[in-house]
Amino acid sequence: MTVVGIEGVLSSGLKRVQAEIDSVFDAFLPVPNDTRARLVEAMRYATIGGGKRVRPLLVVSTAELYGVDRTAALRAGAAVEAIHAYSLIHDDLPCMDDDDLRHGKPTLHKTFDEATAVLAGDALHALAFEILADTETSSDPFVRSELIATLGTASGMNGMAGGQIMDMVADEEGVEYDLHSITRLQQLKTGALLAASVEMGAILGKVPPEGRAHLRAYSRDIGLAFQIADDLLDVTGDQEKAGKALRKDDEQGKQTFVTLMGVDKAREQARVLVDQAVGHLANHGAEADLLRELARFIVERDR
């Protein structure tokens, strides 16, 4: 990827979506004038002003290919981001990964408390579906229902939660996964939500399932590339820039793409996947440039 690319279309695309997603959450999360204020403050802490917003940008950029109204795409993007944020809150809990730092600031249970963190995660999980079921997100009930089915699957036992337990069981029971199993684990843990983001953009665009095959291929490739990049970041990254604890995989003796393949081969594999991903967009013109740049950003990022 050229520096021009990142500084140009992608950088402005990310900045724009970051500000827009902040606004959507701000609108959905007015602080109530009662004792629920603590919960909503916690939900705002976890969703406003943090995160790269890769998933919302995937939703919006895919939706844009099909001329979808931007407000609708941003709402769907916020729903995906709410799921992402809830999963980070719960993953950071002491009984899970016990992390102190997220997006460069203390994790939610450090700033508030554990009980509030559990509840804020739960409430963001529900918020995602509330947003998608809202007629203002789409006036077409079929679209709403498809968005919800897609996000529900990506979040549950056959998606993120399933990948997370596979990861946990490996840590606790010393299960040794091979590359095939690690790939499967990561497809669930990370890939499912990235793929859902692209899928939701296509659903908003009313692209029939048979017209989504190239987008699914794209998101499968960037999903794997994203996780390889994450594993590389854990080994070679700068903790300050990453805004979260690094070197954790090695400390925990965890199997990752990097431990299984080595740094060089992992980096090479990530690049191959990104080229493949970009290849799947060959039938789109310049309107898919953001998706192309995003694929490259995913492996080049430093956080």
Next chain:
Amino acid sequence: MTVVGIEGVLSSGLKRVQAEIDSVFDAFLPVPNDTRARLVEAMRYATIGGGKRVRPLLVVSTAELYGVDRTAALRAGAAVEAIHAYSLIHDDLPCMDDDDLRHGKPTLHKTFDEATAVLAGDALHALAFEILADTETSSDPFVRSELIATLGTASGMNGMAGGQIMDMVADEEGVEYDLHSITRLQQLKTGALLAASVEMGAILGKVPPEGRAHLRAYSRDIGLAFQIADDLLDVTGDQEKAGKALRKDDEQGKQTFVTLMGVDKAREQARVLVDQAVGHLANHGAEADLLRELARFIVERDR
């Protein structure tokens, strides 16, 4: 309520729904042949063979008023029960209520571990929306979307999670609620999901919102009666029968309907609410008997 009533229509109604809801969960939760097995075993532990199934019976009995296909109503009932089960798992966590006993058996984090309990709750939360978004629950996307909007609101910050944080803040910060605030808190914490159950039955029956007013009045009354009965149970109940820890409100110096009104007045109030609830069903014939008996059961139950 007469013993004949409970032994008759309600008792058989509850037993039937208990068996049917167990079957629905059994079908939705096949144990996978990989390391996700622990997660799914935990989800099964929390959903199969336990609980009174009051909420599914509310869905099914309301749906029955409008001749809804029983399979659809049971799926919607299972979705509500999945939300109920997830909330109990998270409420029982050490950082929340720290409970050891639920439905007469060890709480999920005692049998498995805390991390699995967080994840199993999350996965059941997602499962609820997966079930409702499934075309087999309703072939009508508008119905699916309305079911999801209703359950999402009942689960989130303006429902259960909102009520839960109000409860927590009171405990931790010694906030003294008056009867008005306690009523509001309980309407969110307990009432919202009971009301959603009735509402979802009516949605399945394609009853337009203006035709649901009497059902909303019914569920508002039984929701409050349910919580008053719960508070009474905590004070006067038999822990063995209840299958969970009792006398907790008093130990924690918690404000409840009983501490604010006294045992006798609370019991009287619950009965008045049940009579009111039954009154709202006056335009229905014998087909609403189950809803009438259920209202009475809610205040007479010993668990």
